[in-house]
Amino acid sequence: MRFSPLVERLMEAFRVLPGVGPKTAQRMAMHLLERDREGGQRLAEIVSLALNEVGYCQRCRTLTEQPLCALCESPRRDDALLCVVESPADQLAIEEAGGFQGRYFVLHGHLSPLDGIGPEDIGLDQLEARMAEGGIREVVLATNPTVEGEATAHYIAAQLAEQGVTLSRLAYGVPMGGELEYVDGGTLSRAFNGRLPFRSE
Amino acid sequence: MRFSPLVERLMEAFRVLPGVGPKTAQRMAMHLLERDREGGQRLAEIVSLALNEVGYCQRCRTLTEQPLCALCESPRRDDALLCVVESPADQLAIEEAGGFQGRYFVLHGHLSPLDGIGPEDIGLDQLEARMAEGGIREVVLATNPTVEGEATAHYIAAQLAEQGVTLSRLAYGVPMGGELEYVDGGTLSRAFNGRLPFRSE
Numbered sequence: 001m002r003f004s005p006l007v008e009r010l011m012e013a014f015r016v017l018p019g020v021g022p023k024t025a026q027r028m029a030m031h032l033l034e035r036d037r038e039g040g041q042r043l044a045e046i047v048s049l050a051l052n053e054v055g056y057c058q059r060c061r062t063l064t065e066q067p068l069c070a071l072c073e074s075p076r077r078d079d080a081l082l083c084v085v086e087s088p089a090d091q092l093a094i095e096e097a098g099g100f101q102g103r104y105f106v107l108h109g110h111l112s113p114l115d116g117i118g119p120e121d122i123g124l125d126q127l128e129a130r131m132a133e134g135g136i137r138e139v140v141l142a143t144n145p146t147v148e149g150e151a152t153a154h155y156i157a158a159q160l161a162e163q164g165v166t167l168s169r170l171a172y173g174v175p176m177g178g179e180l181e182y183v184d185g186g187t188l189s190r191a192f193n194g195r196l197p198f199r200s201e
Numbered sequence: 202m203r204f205s206p207l208v209e210r211l212m213e214a215f216r217v218l219p220g221v222g223p224k225t226a227q228r229m230a231m232h233l234l235e236r237d238r239e240g241g242q243r244l245a246e247i248v249s250l251a252l253n254e255v256g257y258c259q260r261c262r263t264l265t266e267q268p269l270c271a272l273c274e275s276p277r278r279d280d281a282l283l284c285v286v287e288s289p290a291d292q293l294a295i296e297e298a299g300g301f302q303g304r305y306f307v308l309h310g311h312l313s314p315l316d317g318i319g320p321e322d323i324g325l326d327q328l329e330a331r332m333a334e335g336g337i338r339e340v341v342l343a344t345n346p347t348v349e350g351e352a353t354a355h356y357i358a359a360q361l362a363e364q365g366v367t368l369s370r371l372a373y374g375v376p377m378g379g380e381l382e383y384v385d386g387g388t389l390s391r392a393f394n395g396r397l398p399f400r401s402e
Contacts, residue, residue, distance in 0.1 A: 010255075032217070
């Protein structure tokens, strides 16, 4: 015996969510069916609505249900600084860290020729058009410090080389609050090579 | 900055699922929006359909979209044995363990006077009607080995005392494959008191 066909389909459907295996899917299905049908219906409505309505900001490509996102609309950001990130989640992380007051450009991925993901798929034609508008002084290439993220940063840097803008990349080094013992060798040697004069503030 | 209002609502909606905190909700929302809108739409449809269609089996109260569940419909089960469980998940666990060939009755909870959950809320009127049909020889009270499950088993036992059926309860003891060192005291003393003659088979 398993559950009834429709209950089985419900459990199976939850498997599209990241990190949800058979046991968790069963727990979710049982929770909604047994204890929160109203909350479940609300979830279904909002998932459907959001997947229909949320698109990309016409200017920075972040996720938004408006033509332009709130950050692109904001008059209080510095138009001369542009930060290129792989995902809206990366953008949020940088915003939450605070300090950056410029604009963003969201790639929604990284170059991956083997998967058929080329420059247009990550909006680099749009980035070029944005640069052509002028007014940008520095582009921070904040793609992930992974092989793909590095390659994407290098590609964009080459593309923008002629534009006369400063290109920068996030600093590499040991993470704050970590213990050296547990930092991987690649990061440690980067941090060593990039060591800075000691300042006792 | 946070995400756009609709993306925020999507993340919030995932919090109805058990074990989903803010970080997991964000990961789920981003995954569907960025990588699997089709799967997400399917999820929304099936959640909505299942919550509308799935009800209780008229006979055993397990979850099913049919008037009677497959197990109640099956001619190959022993009508003289009835196993009372708290949830469809418990029923499935017993079925998957194998060995039991009787019928079930699902309470969908346990007695909890403080939360206003009385005998009717867990279908005990329906259980009584089922017993009145006759033909049942033994009722296995397979509620959870918790305070509430025990209390519920005792209540049902008292209710069925006059019916002339055998009442049984799952055996208490140390779980298979566990180490005594990690078994709690209550379980260990139950296992000691219920010790059995050693058989070298």
